Amino acid sequence: xxxxxxxxxxxxxGPLHIGGVRTALYNYLFARQNGGDMILRIEDTDQTRxxxxxxxYIIEALTWLGIQxxxxxxxxxxxxxxxxxxxxxxxxxxxxxxIRDGWAYYAFDRPEALDAKRKEYEAQKQTFQYDCNTRxxxxxxLSLPADEVQRRLDSGEPYVVRFKFPDNIDITVHDLIRGDVxxxxxxxxxxxxxxxxxxxxxxxANIVDDHLMEVSHVIRGEEWLPSAPLHVMLYRAFxxxxxxxxxxxxxxxxxxxxxxxxxxxxxxxxxxxxFPLDWRNPETGEISSGYRERGYLPEAVVNMLALLGWxxxxxxxxxxxxxxxxxxxxxxxSKSGAKFNVEKAKWFxxxxxxxxxxxxxAQMFLPQLKEHGIKVEDSRSNNFQLxxxxxxxxxxxCGMMKERxxxxxxxxxxxxxxxxxxxxxxxxxxxxxxxxxxxxxxxxVIEILNxxxxxxxxxxxxxxxxxxxxxxxxIGQIMNSLRLAVVGTTVGPDMLTLVITIxxxxxxxxxxxxxxxxxxxxx
RNA sequence: GGUCCGUUCGUCUAGUUGGCCUAGGACGUAAGAUUUUCAUUCUUAAAAUCGCGGGUUCGAAUCCCGCACGGACUACCA
Numbered sequence: 001x002x003x004x005x006x007x008x009x010x011x012x013x014g015p016l017h018i019g020g021v022r023t024a025l026y027n028y029l030f031a032r033q034n035g036g037d038m039i040l041r042i043e044d045t046d047q048t049r050x051x052x053x054x055x056x057y058i059i060e061a062l063t064w065l066g067i068q069x070x071x072x073x074x075x076x077x078x079x080x081x082x083x084x085x086x087x088x089x090x091x092x093x094x095x096x097x098x099i100r101d102g103w104a105y106y107a108f109d110r111p112e113a114l115d116a117k118r119k120e121y122e123a124q125k126q127t128f129q130y131d132c133n134t135r136x137x138x139x140x141x142l143s144l145p146a147d148e149v150q151r152r153l154d155s156g157e158p159y160v161v162r163f164k165f166p167d168n169i170d171i172t173v174h175d176l177i178r179g180d181v182x183x184x185x186x187x188x189x190x191x192x193x194x195x196x197x198x199x200x201x202x203x204x205a206n207i208v209d210d211h212l213m214e215v216s217h218v219i220r221g222e223e224w225l226p227s228a229p230l231h232v233m234l235y236r237a238f239x240x241x242x243x244x245x246x247x248x249x250x251x252x253x254x255x256x257x258x259x260x261x262x263x264x265x266x267x268x269x270x271x272x273x274x275f276p277l278d279w280r281n282p283e284t285g286e287i288s289s290g291y292r293e294r295g296y297l298p299e300a301v302v303n304m305l306a307l308l309g310w311x312x313x314x315x316x317x318x319x320x321x322x323x324x325x326x327x328x329x330x331x332x333x334s335k336s337g338a339k340f341n342v343e344k345a346k347w348f349x350x351x352x353x354x355x356x357x358x359x360x361x362a363q364m365f366l367p368q369l370k371e372h373g374i375k376v377e378d379s380r381s382n383n384f385q386l387x388x389x390x391x392x393x394x395x396x397x398c399g400m401m402k403e404r405x406x407x408x409x410x411x412x413x414x415x416x417x418x419x420x421x422x423x424x425x426x427x428x429x430x431x432x433x434x435x436x437x438x439x440x441x442x443x444x445v446i447e448i449l450n451x452x453x454x455x456x457x458x459x460x461x462x463x464x465x466x467x468x469x470x471x472x473x474x475i476g477q478i479m480n481s482l483r484l485a486v487v488g489t490t491v492g493p494d495m496l497t498l499v500i501t502i503x504x505x506x507x508x509x510x511x512x513x514x515x516x517x518x519x520x521x522x523x
Numbered sequence: 524g525g526u527c528c529g530u531u532c533g534u535c536u537a538g539u540u541g542g543c544c545u546a547g548g549a550c551g552u553a554a555g556a557u558u559u560u561c562a563u564u565c566u567u568a569a570a571a572u573c574g575c576g577g578g579u580u581c582g583a584a585u586c587c588c589g590c591a592c593g594g595a596c597u598a599c600c601a
Contacts, residue, residue, distance in 0.1 A: 009601095010601090011600080011601050013600085013601075043601065045600090045601080046599095046600055046601065048600085049600065049601080107599090109599095111598090111599065114598090114599085125524075126524085127524065127525070127597075129525095129597080158599090159599095160599050162599095175528095178528070178529090181527070181528075182527095183526070183527070184526090187525075187526055187527090187597095188526090188597095189597080191598095192598080192599050194599085195599040196599060197599075199599090201598095201599070201600085201601085202600075202601050203601095206601090221595090222528070222529090222594085222595060222596095223595055223596070223601090224595095224596090224601090225527065225528065225595075225596080226526070226527060226528090226595070226596040226597075227596075227597095228527095229527095249528085251528090251529080252594070252595070254593095254594080256534080260593090260594075261594080261595080307535070307536085307549095308535070309535090311535085311536060311537070313537075313538095313539090314537075314548085315536095315537075315547080315548045315549075316548095317535095317548085317549060317550090331539075332539090334535095334536075335528080335529060335530095336528090336529050336530065336593095336594090337529075337593090337594065337595090338534090338535065338536090339534060339535075340534090340535095341534050341535060341550065341551085343534080343550055343551055344534075344535065344549080344550045344551080345550095346550090347549085347550055347551085348550095350563095354563095401562095403562075403563045403564085404561085404562045404563060405562090414562090429560095433560095464559085468559095474559095475559050476559050476560075477559090478559080479559035479560075480559065480560060482559090483559080483560065489560090489561090490559095490560050490561075491560060491561040491562075492560075492561070492562090493560095493561090493562085494558080494559090495559065495560085
């Protein structure tokens with residue numbers, strides 16, 4: 001049994017698309033499960049589409065998500081170099097080999113000539129294809145006399161190398177997800193393998209590199225399925241068919257609404273990220289938002305992505321990376337494309353946020369606190385006047401409040417009253433709750449807080465049991481007014497826990513301020 | 524247009540050797556319970572005649588054929 005070796009081979013043409021992230025994830029899960037190697041290879045054979053920073057972005061994104069590599073452009077390995085532009089000298093000889101063996105030929109047709117040809121066919125409602133039927137009419141080493149070909153080559157005329165597809169043979173690709181897929185060579189065109197700029201195309205570079213890097217399984221997007229027969233033929237032409245990797249073509253990630261492939265624009269339109277990290281277009285300066293900056297936790301993104309096109313075969317939905325590695329199987333990858341669902345993504349994040357340790361959450365909260373002028377120190381007691389809080393206090397607040405949120409970014413709006421006293425009181429809540437006699441009740445609350453031990457049970461007994469219930473008062477009315485006084489609105493966590501947390505002095509100060517501000521209501 | 528791939532609740536999907544499927548779970552939605560409030564949580568409900576039409580079979584979401592629809596590909600891009 002051959003050692004499992006898989007690769008993730010993106011092109012550095014921009015930020016890594018979330019579909020690409022999923023492809024990387026599936027490769028990673030498969031490699032880890034089988035004790036194999038995971039390789040990061042950069043396919044930058046198209047120099048016109050190269051975007052600076054894209055390679056670093058890819059590495060940073062995958063690192064953030066916990067997808068690790070054993071070999072690659074950033075860490076090296078025994079099969080390098082791992083950037084195709086650095087492998088440029090390698091490909092030439094393989095193109096030559098193919099020509100020598102009659103599997104490929106030189107073609108001198110200029111791009112303009114090909115365009116003209118396509119237009120010509122189009123005018124007759126036909127499609128031009130450079131193949132066994134048309135290559136005799138084109139300018140290539142199959143149609144031109146040998147001395148003419150040599151003359152052109154010697155004179156430095158630009159040329160490409162095209163694959164010479166045999167006429168009318170059935171080529172079967174065995175796909176691990178879809179089974180056997182058969183196509184006839186007559187329908188396939190003579191793909192360019194080697195470009196006039198001296199670089200190989202994807203097809204050549206891909207096969208050569210996968211072979212040289214001893215890749216055992218090619219797990220890639222479904223968009224590659226139509227060219228898979230070409231790849232199989234290349235392995236055959238090179239005589240590498242016995243070590244040809246196994247193929248698995250992943251279903252596509254679709255738009256949440258309507259149909260079609262998920263694209264960058266969809267994210268902008270529907271308000272969710274299509275990229276793992278924020279990306280700033282170096283040319284336009286335009287920012288595309290990423291999951292990380294939106295407050296998604298890497299574990300949640302991984303879990304969500306894993307389930308978009310795969311399932312463990314049972315009802316389990318929450319899985320860590322380690323569990324995914326154990327449970328992953330190519331057999332359970334679905335065949336049809338999956339529509340991206342924002343709501344489910346949020347739910348995953350909520351679930352993982354609950355698992356997130358309070359200390360870690362507090363750490364994520366720090367920038368928001370700073371932004372609002374709140375200082376956090378390690379060894380100070382809580383002091384509202386100086387807006388400085390003990391870090392343990394922040395941890396406590398996070399722990400108390402996290403079940404209410406899906407994103408760390410919601411922390412401030414949910415917890416600001418733990419740090420800052422309300423300056424305004426929600427008018428609707430005031431109208432509904434601040435009834436006549438309320439200032440008296442609130443004064444009584446202050447009195448109770450001043451007399452009983454400042455502990456949950458003691459306050460509960462004195463306030464809820466003795467005072468409110470003892471006097472047959474409306475619990476909702478009093479407690480909501482108290483909340484209004486302390487928080488400024490009538491939403492929030494358990495009132496007594498809140499009071500205990502912010503402390504006796506601050507609570508009393510806030511109630512007093514509410515009494516002063518709101519005053520007595522006459523009617 | 525051509526080739527290939529696909530098609531189970533609104534969405535992700537279970538269903539892999541045809542019977543245990545009067546099609547299960549999750550998200551979302553609705554109702555209820557809990558809570559002093561909101562949120563969380565819990566319970567329940569609605570939601571797929573398994574794309575459509577034929578066949579094979581005692582029996583089909585599951586096998587076969589046809590059709591429809593959707594998608595991918597069809598560059599000296601990957």
